Amino acid sequence: MKLTDNTILITGGSSGIGLAILKSFYQLGNKIIIVARDIDKLKEVQIQFPEIAIFQCDLTNQTDIDGLIVFIEQNYSNLNMLFNNAAIQYNYDFLTEQNIVNKIDYEVSANLTSTIKLCGLLLPVLLKNENSAIVNVSSGLAISPKKSAPVYCASKAAIHNFTKAFRYQMEGINLKVFEILPPIVETPMTEGRGKNKISPEELVNEFMNDFKKNKEESYIGKSKLLKFINRILPKISDRILKNG
Numbered sequence: 001m002k003l004t005d006n007t008i009l010i011t012g013g014s015s016g017i018g019l020a021i022l023k024s025f026y027q028l029g030n031k032i033i034i035v036a037r038d039i040d041k042l043k044e045v046q047i048q049f050p051e052i053a054i055f056q057c058d059l060t061n062q063t064d065i066d067g068l069i070v071f072i073e074q075n076y077s078n079l080n081m082l083f084n085n086a087a088i089q090y091n092y093d094f095l096t097e098q099n100i101v102n103k104i105d106y107e108v109s110a111n112l113t114s115t116i117k118l119c120g121l122l123l124p125v126l127l128k129n130e131n132s133a134i135v136n137v138s139s140g141l142a143i144s145p146k147k148s149a150p151v152y153c154a155s156k157a158a159i160h161n162f163t164k165a166f167r168y169q170m171e172g173i174n175l176k177v178f179e180i181l182p183p184i185v186e187t188p189m190t191e192g193r194g195k196n197k198i199s200p201e202e203l204v205n206e207f208m209n210d211f212k213k214n215k216e217e218s219y220i221g222k223s224k225l226l227k228f229i230n231r232i233l234p235k236i237s238d239r240i241l242k243n244g
């Protein structure tokens with residue numbers, strides 16, 4: 001993929017991995033639009049990177065998604081890259097959690113449904129432009145889940161499978177479909193838990209090398225090892241991640 005002169009929408013571009021993706025593409029001279037719920041955080045990021053556009057949007061809300069699509073169609077009809085990066089992670093136990101229905105709905109909607117919807121709703125715009133790509137961010141937890149976040153892990157496994165099947169549908173079309181499978185990364189999402197985390201910048205450096213080479217599945221850092229172990233000894237990879 002060409003890394004310059006693109007118009008790129010990054011969901012969750014105000015924090016963590018999304019912010020690192022923004023920084024990297026910004027330095028390379030791309031037009032960037034970021035989306036998140038917290039308008040203050042969006043504005044703070046815009047102060048640091050004045051040429052970006054920001055759009056406040058809760059991706060679990062259909063009216064907000066509709067507004068985002070109109071905003072893109074009217075202002076950025078040259079959009080050629082979509083990074084589906086926004087997600088949340090709830091850690092809870094099904095034996096004790098009280099608010100189960102709301103949590104399930106919100107997490108599946110934020111992590112999975114919104115990604116699938118944006119792939120479909122932004123496809124007409126992306127197909128009109130050159131060097132077009134969709135990049136979905138899943139997780140090493142798509143390979144083997146952890147006990148503390150069953151719905152998060154399910155949403156990431158679903159993103160992995162959706163991305164593959166969607167890629168099959170895009171074969172022979174001017175749109176490439178990529179997936180990033182991060183290991184544990186030092187971001188607000190993982191604050192106070194996990195160890196041996198890589199920085200978002202390390203992740204993005206590795207991804208950029210893969211992206212340049214059109215590598216469709218970008219297994220980052222320890223996710224590469226996890227994939228290998230899972231292929232030959234799946235019970236071992238499950239055991240490694242279970243209490244992660």
Ligand SMILES: NC(=O)c1ccc[n+]([C@@H]2O[C@H](COP(=O)([O-])OP(=O)(O)OC[C@H]3O[C@@H](n4cnc5c(N)ncnc54)[C@H](OP(=O)(O)O)[C@@H]3O)[C@@H](O)[C@H]2O)c1
Pocket residue numbers: 011012013014015016017018035036037038039041057058059060084085086087088110137138139140181182183184185186187188189190
């Ligand atoms: N960190 C890790 O170890 C790790 C590992 C594997 C995969 N990942 C994946 O990497 C991606 C980025 O994660 P991160 O660690 O960078 O998380 P993060 O720092 O918590 O950032 C999440 C971003 O998504 C936005 N967001 C969350 N819910 C949203 C919603 N309903 N609508 C719109 N925007 C929303 C947040 O902004 P607002 O709060 O303002 O909405 C924020 O900008 C996620 O897909 C995550 O699953 C992370």
